[in-house]
Amino acid sequence: MxxxxxxxxxxxxxxxxxxxxxxxxxxxxxxxxxxxxxxxxxxxxxxxxxxxxxxxxxxxxxxxxxxxxxxxxxxxxxxxxxxxxxxxxxxxxxxxxxxxxxxxxxxxxLSGEDAREWLRIGVCGTRVGQNPLPGCKHLNRIENILARMEWGPDWDEGVMLDHNDHVVSGTQGNLLLLEGRTLVVPPVQEFGIAGTRRAWVMERAARAGLQVLETRVDLRRARDADAVFLSNSRIGLRPARWAGDHATLADPADRPESMALMLEIGYELNEMA
Amino acid sequence: MxxxxxxxxxxxxxxxxxxxxxxxxxxxxxxxxxxxxxxxxxxxxxxxxxxxxxxxxxxxxxxxxxxxxxxxxxxxxxxxxxxxxxxxxxxxxxxxxxxxxxxxxxxxxLSGEDAREWLRIGVCGTRVGQNPLPGCKHLNRIENILARMEWGPDWDEGVMLDHNDHVVSGTQGNLLLLEGRTLVVPPVQEFGIAGTRRAWVMERAARAGLQVLETRVDLRRARDADAVFLSNSRIGLRPARWAGDHATLADPADRPESMALMLEIGYELNEMA
Missing domain, CATH: 3.30.470.10 (Aminotransferase class 4, branched-chain amino acid transferase, N-terminal domain)
Structure with missing residues (x-):
């Protein structure tokens, strides 16, 4: 290295x-x-x-x-x-x-990841505080470290909330929710990091005909979403399911069109030069 | 070095x-x-x-x-x-x-600082956000840097507030206020750093007969205090006046006893082994 x-x-x-x-x-x-x-x-x-x-x-x-x-x-x-x-x-x-x-x-x-493989997410107790450089990827990352330490043994990512119980992001990437044909994305104007893949996927999804809505989301709404996606530079865009909570996992077969579209976007992102 | x-x-x-x-x-x-x-x-x-x-x-x-x-x-x-x-x-x-x-x-x-020399303080716009390690002196200090960049040319320290307009601390030390014979000190349970000199001065002042009150203080109350003190490991304990705002500076002659006591405590701290 x-x-x-x-x-x-x-x-x-x-x-x-x-x-x-x-x-x-x-x-x-x-x-x-x-x-x-x-x-x-x-x-x-x-x-x-x-x-x-x-x-x-x-x-x-x-x-x-x-x-x-x-x-x-x-x-x-x-x-x-x-x-x-x-x-x-x-x-x-x-x-x-x-x-x-x-x-x-x-x-x-990197070698041969499958953009369609589901990741498992849990919820972290460490909250994201307001910081003077929201959106920026600065070197003050103790919150992310403490949240990362909370991961359960079967988690691939942990959701972080702000002090008002709104979803901010994962510990190492962004969260995007699918509700019907709407892609719902937590904002990054006050908290978190403005992910490069987050922005690309939002633009790509809009061009593909999904409605894209940037809005505050609480944990209940995130859990009730039809599907959850994670994004960062390493994984690209990947579908996720809640760890230990298979009951809330929406069956992709119920909404093949928007789900298939998101998976296709993830595949495209992976292969893009 | x-x-x-x-x-x-x-x-x-x-x-x-x-x-x-x-x-x-x-x-x-x-x-x-x-x-x-x-x-x-x-x-x-x-x-x-x-x-x-x-x-x-x-x-x-x-x-x-x-x-x-x-x-x-x-x-x-x-x-x-x-x-x-x-x-x-x-x-x-x-x-x-x-x-x-x-x-x-x-x-x-270090050489021959005068523990009685007044420092000038201003007020910074950068706010202190909640962090998962309140009180601890961790290495995530971007807030302090941004606040330090705001100092006016004649400032020796800048006051930082939280997002609810309460005084947290200076950029590089703690603030203590004198109201009559009461030493009023902003808490560090949620924000800021638990200063070593802050704690020592609070104990010493209590032993010397001052009432010591740890409570949230807004900027107006801080400005209305009879006197303001700053503390950290370098300066020890030093009296402060608001930069460009001499009108609000309480004349030490008005309350010689508690003011003299605080200056004496600062001198003692400086000389202590």
């Missing part, structure tokens, strides 16, 4: 880096197809949004793409790109001259 | 360290008197609380104290101690075997 820090191999970072000191930075987890990140423009846009909101100078897009190509581990693999505010003196104050740290880490090689 | 990573000089950290990846760890900023951290038992207790809440194995107290003695830069200096969950593979899931990373970084040498 290759780790690049500002393009250099070795994978060591100065202990004074503000990414480590404070989580002062952003990241992207990308899916590489022959070394090229899938849906890159969406990743890049979100990365820049986070950097701008934090007041961190943008890094070179070319450098990021070069790094990601170098850390690819096969025809299809995952990789992580991190940009921090770089080294700073003690204290929260931002240095007068910032030299961002760019980190690329190669990840798992 | 010395930086130790698990006791080794060089100050380089593996880029896969979860402290950098997710802010998955805790820290303490300590004041060293001849290499010994002032109020160490309180720092150690809070560090362990954070580690326990995160499920990170406790590190050796002896190792921490040895590191801090090694990074001291003079008879009186600041230092930072960080403990992370160490290196992990990609993803939020906690590794089966955790080897925490212990980092000690030497800081500024």
């Amino acid at each position: 290759t780790m690049l820090v500002n393009g250099d191999e070795g994978g060591r970072v100065d202990a004074r880096d503000r990414g480590l000191q404070f989580g002062d930075g952003v990241f992207e987890t990308v899916r590489l197809h022959r070394g090229v990140p899938q849906l890159w423009s969406r990743h890049w846009e979100r990365l820049c949004l986070g950097l701008d909101r934090l007041g961190i100078p943008r890094v070179s897009e070319r450098d990021c793409l070069d790094d990601l190509a170098r850390v690819a581990t096969g025809p299809r693999s995952m990789a992580k790109l991190i940009v921090t505010r770089g080294v700073g003196p003690r204290g929260y104050a931002v240095p007068a001259r910032v030299h961002p740290t760019r980190i690329a880490i190669g990840g798992d090689t | 010395t930086m130790l990573v698990n006791g080794d000089e060089g100050g380089r950290v593996d880029a896969r360290d979860r402290g950098l990846q997710f802010g998955d760890g805790v820290f303490e900023t300590v004041r060293l008197h001849r290499g010994v951290p002032q109020l160490w038992s309180r720092h150690w207790e809070r560090l362990c609380l954070g580690l326990d809440r995160l499920g990170i194995p406790r590190v050796s107290e002896r190792d921490c104290l040895d590191d801090l003695a090694r990074v001291a830069t003079g008879p009186r200096s600041m230092a930072k101690l960080i403990v992370t969950r160490g290196v992990g593979p990609r993803g939020y899931a906690v590794p089966a075997r955790v080897h925490p990373t212990r980092i000690a970084i030497g800081g500024d040498t």
Whole structure:
């Protein structure tokens, strides 16, 4: 596994880096197809949004793409790109001259997942609090870690709620619900991360004729949905069922058309260059 | 300046360290008197609380104290101690075997601050959200950074509020208010950090005969207080006035007894071994 820090191999970072000191930075987890990140423009846009909101100078897009190509581990693999505010003196104050740290880490090689395979989801007790950078994929992720620790042994994902009992997301991806021919998606204006696949699927589903509704959803409504889908850069789009609660699983045969459409969209996403 | 990573000089950290990846760890900023951290038992207790809440194995107290003695830069200096969950593979899931990373970084040498010098405070717009580890000094500090960026040019500290307009703390320390002979202190059960000096001052003030009241305070009440004090490990306890708002500054001469007592407590804290 290759780790690049500002393009250099070795994978060591100065202990004074503000990414480590404070989580002062952003990241992207990308899916590489022959070394090229899938849906890159969406990743890049979100990365820049986070950097701008934090007041961190943008890094070179070319450098990021070069790094990601170098850390690819096969025809299809995952990789992580991190940009921090770089080294700073003690204290929260931002240095007068910032030299961002760019980190690329190669990840798992992907092979033959089935976009139609169901994932099992449970519900986490750890709540998502309001944060000053909603939508951004910043490095302050203790909530996700604590929620991830709650997973049951048979879970593939855990649902996280806000303090008002509304569904925010999974611990490592977004949730999308199918109600008849409507795709219902929790908003990301106040909480959570604006997933690249979430946005792509919403646009694709709308073009395919589904109604797409971004609205707050409580857990009861999520459980009552005809079907639940999960999305992130690794899994793409996958159908899910509630762990230990098979009774609430809607039979795909009951609504073949919209269900088949969503599965088709997931397949398309997986195969997309 | 010395930086130790698990006791080794060089100050380089593996880029896969979860402290950098997710802010998955805790820290303490300590004041060293001849290499010994002032109020160490309180720092150690809070560090362990954070580690326990995160499920990170406790590190050796002896190792921490040895590191801090090694990074001291003079008879009186600041230092930072960080403990992370160490290196992990990609993803939020906690590794089966955790080897925490212990980092000690030497800081500024201290010299002759006047515990009676007033600090100027303003009010930040960045709000403190609920987080799953209230009171703990964890590495997810983007809120503090954004609030710190808001400081006016003549500020020494900025007040942060929660989403219900209650005062939480400063960006880098706690706030304590004097109302007559009552010390009014915002709680840390839901938000903010349980400051070591905050707790020490509350106990000391109670012993000295002040009434100590831990209660939610809105900004108006804070501004109407007879006096405002700031506390952290570096400044100890210091009186503050609102930046650009001299009219609301209570004249210490109006209430010499409780004000003099608080200044005396600040002096005692500064000089304490």
